[in-house]
Amino acid sequence: MPVRRPAAFERALATTAAAALAVRIAYTLLVGRRIEMIGDARTYYGLGQNLADGLGYIRPERYEQSGAIVPTADYPPLFPVLLAGVNRLGGRDLLTQKLVMCGVGSGTVAVIGLIGRLAGGDVVGLGAAGIAAVHPMLFQPDGALMAETAYAATSALTVLAAMGVARRPGPLGFGLLGLAIGAATMSRSEAVLLQPLLVAPLAIGRGDRTGALVAAMTTGAVVGAWTLRNWVRLGHFVPLTNNSGGLVFGSNFDPVFFGRFEGLWLYTRFFGYDSGDLDETELSRQYLREGLQYAAEHWQRLPRVMAIRVLRTWGLWDPPGQINAECLEGRTLRWQTVGHRLHLAMLPLAALGVRAARRQGVPIAPLVATGTMVSITSALSYGNQRWRAGAEPAYAVLAALGGVSLWRGARRALTLGPVGR
DSSP states (O other): OOOOOOOHHHHHHHHHHHHHHHHHHHHHHHTGGGSOOOHHHHHHHHHHHHHHTTOOSBOHHHHHHHOOOOBOOSSOSHHHHHHHHHHHTTOOSHHHHHHHHHHHHHHHHHHHHHHHHHHHOHHHHHHHHHHHHHOHHHHTGGGTTOTHHHHHHHHHHHHHHHHHHHHSOSHHHHHHHHHHHHHHHTTOGGGGGHIIIIIHHHHHHTTOHHHHHHHHHHHHHHHHHHHHHHHHHHSSOOSSOSHHHHHHHTTSSHHHHSSTTTTOOOGGGGTTOOOTTOOHHHHHHHHHHHHHHHHHHTTTTHHHHHHHHHHHHTTOSOHHHHHHHHTTSSOOHHHHHHHHHHHHHHHHHHHHHHHHHHHTTOOOHHHHHHHHHHHHHHHHSOOOGGGGGGTHHHHHHHHHHHHHHHHHHHHHHHHHOOOOO
16 A cells, blocks of 8 residues: 655645744753743642652652652642653753753644644644744743643644534533643643633534533543542642642732732732641732732732733733743743744734634634733733743734735735726
């Protein structure tokens, strides 16, 4: 039986993914290897090592300091599990793990190309993959050992599954969509919002209650396994993670409600805080109560702060200050600035892409749901461009769709020429 040769699109997409891999490796070797491993990256690295060593999902800093085995649910497990797999295969050093994440990132570029093809054809697919290949907002996490690598990948798979359901609905498609949302939720907890934001519109639009149920059950199976583990190991009901308390606590106090830090999150909130003998879950719940209490007491100010949080995430409020804030963990001033400028250039194209998708009858929910999720997450937490990792795949597709639509419109205008009287 003759072997089918790859079509032109497949060859071009593979070339684009290879170029994306080269970009990521070059960035990691030239820039990423010099980035200090602090904050979340250090925690992810420790979680992965401890899992690989059979110690379980435990607090790495406690183990390093005293050898204490303290179970944790501060971070979703998918990215640490991925790092643990790299560890077990012999990649224990930081650089090797970053280089493996470059491979994951280039795979994300290929998935984005497939989404673009479904949304607007081969040209849109290759355009979207090209944007993703060189976008600093997508390649910086790969060289910094941050969970956004896994989040962007699972979000891209979620959008691809949703595009498939929109074209050919059925239990299998909804089941795959639910699994993808579950995986994304295990990368970053806010992805659970895609159940109402993405599954519901797809199911309601087709009157497919069975599909919605299947998607909910498959997501529930993935998340439920993690929730059960938390109940057994922590002795508390923790559906997703324990870091929401600290998130709310650090983004609801005077310095981030008034003044130049408005809409941000500051660690200074925790300085001198007496946590007593509370365990991780109890402390998270106390943080959450106190953060919500502050927000309730300043409810008149809250709408403004929430709006600024969203604008910060989308690069539309205090860009210099926001860029500097973003450089505290795993990002450099130069490449964050380049990424911000590319993002601003993409915004009008993405708006045109939404318009083009509606005109062409392209399913719109898969392309806008992740952006809505990011905005909701920002409003409820704080302004952070890292949140956009979940929306970058669909955003690249919309920008490519808008760019191709603009180019084709201009070409038609030039071909037709001026209309006589």
